[in-house]
Amino acid sequence: MISAPRRYLARWAVGVLVLAVGAVLLVPAVSSGRTDARYAVGAADDNTTPFNLVSMPALIAHRYRGHGFRLEHLQAQNRYMRRWEISYRGDGLRLTGTLSVPRTHRAHPLVVDTHGWIRPMIYRTGAGLQREEARLTRLGFAVLHPDYRNYGDSAYASTKPAHQPLGYPADVLNAIVALKRARLRGIDLHRMALFGRSMGGGVALQVAEARPTWFKALVMYSAVSSSATENWSRWVRSDRTLRQRVARAYGTPTSNPTFWAEASSRNYVSRLGRMPVILNHGTADHMCPEYWSLETYGALRKAGVPARLYTYKGEHHRFTADWPEFMHRVDGFLLQHA
Numbered sequence: 001m002i003s004a005p006r007r008y009l010a011r012w013a014v015g016v017l018v019l020a021v022g023a024v025l026l027v028p029a030v031s032s033g034r035t036d037a038r039y040a041v042g043a044a045d046d047n048t049t050p051f052n053l054v055s056m057p058a059l060i061a062h063r064y065r066g067h068g069f070r071l072e073h074l075q076a077q078n079r080y081m082r083r084w085e086i087s088y089r090g091d092g093l094r095l096t097g098t099l100s101v102p103r104t105h106r107a108h109p110l111v112v113d114t115h116g117w118i119r120p121m122i123y124r125t126g127a128g129l130q131r132e133e134a135r136l137t138r139l140g141f142a143v144l145h146p147d148y149r150n151y152g153d154s155a156y157a158s159t160k161p162a163h164q165p166l167g168y169p170a171d172v173l174n175a176i177v178a179l180k181r182a183r184l185r186g187i188d189l190h191r192m193a194l195f196g197r198s199m200g201g202g203v204a205l206q207v208a209e210a211r212p213t214w215f216k217a218l219v220m221y222s223a224v225s226s227s228a229t230e231n232w233s234r235w236v237r238s239d240r241t242l243r244q245r246v247a248r249a250y251g252t253p254t255s256n257p258t259f260w261a262e263a264s265s266r267n268y269v270s271r272l273g274r275m276p277v278i279l280n281h282g283t284a285d286h287m288c289p290e291y292w293s294l295e296t297y298g299a300l301r302k303a304g305v306p307a308r309l310y311t312y313k314g315e316h317h318r319f320t321a322d323w324p325e326f327m328h329r330v331d332g333f334l335l336q337h338a
Contacts, residue, residue, distance in 0.1 A: 051235040055166075056263065059169055069179050095148075099142070114201070115147075120151055194207060204219075206265050222318070228260050
């Protein structure tokens with residue numbers, strides 16, 4: 001069982017402010033509207049939309065050195081679990097999140113969940129998948145929930161294109177490395193799975209492709225497209241300011257098709273090998289249309305990945321009536337594979 005060291009329970013708001021300001025000063029500069037040549041072409045994350053652009057070759061090649069994992073303070077507890085707010089460092093940023101652990105004296109398999117887009121101004125540490133986390137901890141899983149940069153109490157990193165070489169997937173991978181280095185009792189890091197919703201479904205797929213040997217299984221829920229071009233069309237093309245910023249840094253899918261192909265996780269699904277994947281999508285989802293998951297599923301099956309697709313008639317982006325059925329499937333899938 002994990003317990004928070006007393007020295008980590010002190011208030012740290014001032015430290016967060018100092019580190020957040022420092023993080024802004026550390027980001028590379030944009031020169032002449034082009035990506036700085038010292039940095040691998042990578043993310044063009046923009047906090048105003050779920051758009052998350054990452055170069056898969058850069059993400060795969062990067063070395064992750066997350067460290068300094070800390071249990072900051074107890075956020076919530078009940079008879080089944082304890083949830084701590086956590087912090088760690090990765091790629092020069094101080095990042096935050098939560099860690100939920102069942103209240104039993106054994107090593108628990110770990111589910112790493114990746115949340116969808118929420119306006120950063122209203123987002124609170126650990127938000128986005130709390131009802132799913134509660135279900136998973138009752139089932140016996142520990143749950144790591146990274147906030148990502150610019151979310152929660154994480155450091156601020158400029159949202160300008162070319163200022164985020166690897167973006168949200170790198171924050172997740174650094175969280176896992178930092179947790180491994182912490183060697184906390186009560187968590188079996190040899191049994192890890194990924195669970196991603198909406199934008200986080202895309203992040204989870206990118207993370208799995210970057211380090212496929214780390215994970216036993218992947219759950220995708222109302223996920224964004226695995227095609228960078230489709231995500232561009234959905235969230236960027238109609239926004240003149242964002243379109244111009246991204247185009248200056250990386251070109252458009254038409255003017256720079258090579259980069260946009262490399263930014264599409266669909267083209268790297270073969271890296272998953274035999275990792276089991278389930279995709280879950282509502283037929284009435286107006287945020288992320290159902291056909292996106294149909295296309296991702298088709299790519300997975302073509303690559304020989306053992307994938308299953310479940311659609312939920314009439315369900316929207318966030319499941320309601322069919323949520324119990326959805327989680328029953330997730331429960332069985334994770335118990336079998338993780």
